[in-house]
Amino acid sequence: MVKKVVSGNYAAAYAAKHARVEVVAAYPITPQTSIIEKIAEFIANGESDIQYVPVESEHSAMAACIGASATGARAFTATSAQGLALMHEMLHWASGARLPIVMVDVNRAMAPPWSVWDDQTDSLAQRDTGWMQFYAENNQEVYDGVLMAFKVAEHKDVQLPAMIIESAFILSHTYAIVDMPPQEEIDEFLPPRKPLYTLTDFDNPIAVGALATPADYYEFRYKIAKAMEKAKEVIKEVGKEFGERFGRDYSQMIELYKTEDADIVFMGMGSLMGTVKEAVDVLRREGYKVGAAKVRWFRPFPSEELYELAKNVQGIAVLDRNFSFGQEGILFNEAKGVLYNTDAKPIMKDYIVGIGGRDFTVEDVKKIANDMLKIVESGKLDEEVDWFHLKR
Amino acid sequence: MIEIRFHGRGGQGAVTAANILAEAAFSEGKYVQAFPFFGVERRGAPVTAFTRIDEKPIRIKTQIYEPDVVVVLDPSLLESVDVTAGLKEDGIVVVNTEKSKEEVLASLKKKPKKLALVDATSIALEVLGLPITNTSILGAVAKATGVVKIDSVEGAIKETFSGELGEKNAKAARKAFEDTVVYEI
């Protein structure tokens, strides 16, 4: 094991190198740029033989990754916010053609007004593209996430692309300790890709992206739906194997922290959950029975794990660093939907926090705990959606 | 947990200083986190950077509001920025300056428990030939706070800058460590 003090972006770049990625096509955008700069540096130093394809836009970056992946290569890219939005069409293409591309998205708020700070709406807006989504809490999870994502994405029963998501600046530009296993051990964990079909198998020529009439399109959509469902099992298997090999277990799609006897659980995704865990410890010392549930994988959505958690708690405070205009926070919306046809009916409230990089602190979590406790005791939900930081 | 805030100007290397300090503490087996203020930096504009050092893994992902230590890389910032904002009661301030203790204290809004002064600009000019003070100031931080050993600072500098550049910067840090005067206030 080598431990290094690196930024979240460098952790992503090291992971791409250690995953023996063969093709990278990317376009720079703050705060993602240092990922691909680091990869370019690896290539310039002769440390890596990745084929780097400079392109003129994110749309082309994904197009190049799709081409590379269709030939059987392991392809990687990274982007943020507007760049991800520009890729949107090609994201459908990657999943529709069942290509296991891995991308790091550095969560950044969508403009206007211009912002370069953390916000999950960019990645959550890609919810329905058929990409798996993993939200990292810290730099270590960025690194581990990329390695695991390739293994899950390339699994014969999955064959779908995956997005590893990290917070702008809070992870991307923050230096912290990252434990990197030796290359030989990573190679054992992640052997070379075995594609089902490739464009370069000239004895068995194929056409990728053929036309499907109404008689056939439906079945191909169903196959993606089943592959996503199957991915849940594969994610748990791969997460368990990762834990056995490298000591960090990812067999749960929702990481539970001190929820066993908790009355109230804070549920959210990404870097803010580190602060929430810290706050849970503070609140526990003050006698509050609270816990944290970190949703690691948003797609596929861990419905079964959420149900198991929800049936034993009185209240869930959902922390959404995102918003779906005309509705509510996206994680809140999903979680409520999952529980509707079950017997688990905790009181749920949606707290809109940290949007556009607004700092979310331990004090904030304590305020939310007090609010939620009042709601649970009285059984009365004052409002479903709370724009928590709003200057009033 | 010890929280340190660096004040500098864009291009002076405050962010690098925060990272090197984290590297140095990491080399002593500590858990670390280093990050810039999440802003839009421009050369010459006031910037801040932060380091957290702890005995246990650091999970918190917020900015630093109540630092234990404040480090000022550019003496002109004392006039324009409230560098002691949120400083803890027993806090330490490290300043790169040619001024006297009394003059510096007069420009601080809040009195620290300890004040460490060093003319890092002169040291940098003498040793490096450039007025870049981020490595020399770390020598002063090591002396004033004891959060890291000067040997670890030198090691981390050599990790960051290779060859002669590393040697020179390490020498600047060592010289600053020796020259820094620490006052109990």
Add this chain to the structure above:
Amino acid sequence: MKNTLFGEKLEEAKPIVFKKVEEYPELPISLGTTLVNKTGDWRTFMPVINEEKCVKCYICWKFCPEPSIYIKPDGYPAVDYDFCKGCGICANECPTKAIEMIREEK
């Protein structure tokens, strides 16, 4: 008229029909073969090559969008009438006017 462009492959070609979801390939690739789709019956006019005028420049072969012009062992181009849609591009491009479009009796 006997097809000589695709040979045995044409005889083996069968329309691909998926009756159950399990029969589909995992990826949406090569859903069917166009060999079973004999577009020759779309024609109204058929191209006929006059080998006496033909200079084997192969411009017709290059331009055929289907493509349903092939080159015989003797070097002369020929039309695969199973697939030729009768668009007339070959006749239009032929520099020696060796290809004539003739109304087809069906």
